[in-house]
Amino acid sequence: xxxxxxxxxxxxxxxxxxxxxxxxxxxxxxxxxxxxxxxxxxxxxxxxxxxxxxxxxxxxxxxxxxxxxxxxxxxxxxxxxxxxxxxxxxxxxxxx
Numbered sequence: 001x002x003x004x005x006x007x008x009x010x011x012x013x014x015x016x017x018x019x020x021x022x023x024x025x026x027x028x029x030x031x032x033x034x035x036x037x038x039x040x041x042x043x044x045x046x047x048x049x050x051x052x053x054x055x056x057x058x059x060x061x062x063x064x065x066x067x068x069x070x071x072x073x074x075x076x077x078x079x080x081x082x083x084x085x086x087x088x089x090x091x092x093x094x095x096x
Contacts, residue, residue: 018064021057029054041065 022030033054036047040062047058 018057018061021060025054025057033057037061037065041069 039045049055
C-alpha cells in the first residue's frame with residue numbers, strides 16, 4: 001500500500017475503491033450510509049436490512065472497517081506497552 005492509499009484508508013475514510021459506489025448515491029442516501037457507518041464504528045450497530053442498496057454498500061465496506069479497527073486497536077496496545085516500558089525504565093534509572 002502506497003502512502004496515498006494509507007492516507008485515504010485512515011479513520012472512517014474508506015479505501016478509494018468504494019468511492020465510485022458512494023459517488024453514485026444521492027446526498028440523502030450518502031448521509032444515511034455515513035450515519036450507519038458511524039453507528040457501526042462506534043458501537044457495532046449493524047444497519048437495518050431495509051436500507052436496501054445502502055445495506056449492500058455497508059456489507060461491502062464492513063470488512064475494511066473491521067480491519068482498520070483491528071489495526072488501530074493493535075497499534076494503541078503496542079504504543080501503550082512501549083510507553084509503560086519506557087516509564088518503568090525511567091523510574092528504574094532514577095532509583096539507581
